[in-house]
Amino acid sequence: MEIPSRKVYEILKSKGVDHIYHANSVITSCQFLRRGALLSRGTIARSGLYQSAQKSDETDKKLGIWFDVFADSDDIHYRAKRANAYGSVLFVLDVELIAKAYTGKVWVTKLNPTKWNGKPHKERWFVSQKDLEDNFVRGRFDHMIVFRHCGGELPIKKHLKKIIVDDPRLASKPSKIDYYSMAYGALQLSMTEGQISAPIVKRKCPNGCTCQVEYSANLDRSKEMYAPKIY
Numbered sequence: 001m002e003i004p005s006r007k008v009y010e011i012l013k014s015k016g017v018d019h020i021y022h023a024n025s026v027i028t029s030c031q032f033l034r035r036g037a038l039l040s041r042g043t044i045a046r047s048g049l050y051q052s053a054q055k056s057d058e059t060d061k062k063l064g065i066w067f068d069v070f071a072d073s074d075d076i077h078y079r080a081k082r083a084n085a086y087g088s089v090l091f092v093l094d095v096e097l098i099a100k101a102y103t104g105k106v107w108v109t110k111l112n113p114t115k116w117n118g119k120p121h122k123e124r125w126f127v128s129q130k131d132l133e134d135n136f137v138r139g140r141f142d143h144m145i146v147f148r149h150c151g152g153e154l155p156i157k158k159h160l161k162k163i164i165v166d167d168p169r170l171a172s173k174p175s176k177i178d179y180y181s182m183a184y185g186a187l188q189l190s191m192t193e194g195q196i197s198a199p200i201v202k203r204k205c206p207n208g209c210t211c212q213v214e215y216s217a218n219l220d221r222s223k224e225m226y227a228p229k230i231y
């Protein structure tokens, strides 16, 4: 259920959450930067803009979360030592964004929506401030901050601290331009267009991170993450 945004902010802050995170592909991230906002999957689709496909798209529509904007309480790539399934670009936002959320209401999932099948409301969502205080754990993958009723558009201009981009050490064919440099250029241009500014930094992986292996093992997916269709 919805919890007043100020309370969500206070509880998360007390649990050591200073930043919230949103991962996506390069092309979708560029759409965000041009608009100066994170956009829900539904909002982008409705606008006729291109976005990379996500496995959860069909389920999200059925579950009524297609127009919601999701964020994590930690850098999943770093914590899990693997590539983030949602994309190679990570928006790092200061947690104040929650307190300032103009909808006034923020929801927090207790379970990732991909596991919601057959589960009651109280196992899907935190249901009260107390529930959140007692049971929210920073960095737990199931616990996601969800901005609902925000028209599918969450302004980030004042809260974007940096953008971390993975370097898969792969290059596009036939130009041989490496994916990281392509991503950097595209994101930088989109920031100029959206009049938004934040440093773009190359990801430093923790020891034992498997992302390089994952990027090399699935070249089609990597291409979609970095060099999606241009039209």
Ligand SMILES: [Zn+2]
Pocket: 077, 081, 082, 083, 205, 206, 209, 210, 211, 212
């Ligand atoms: Zn890595």
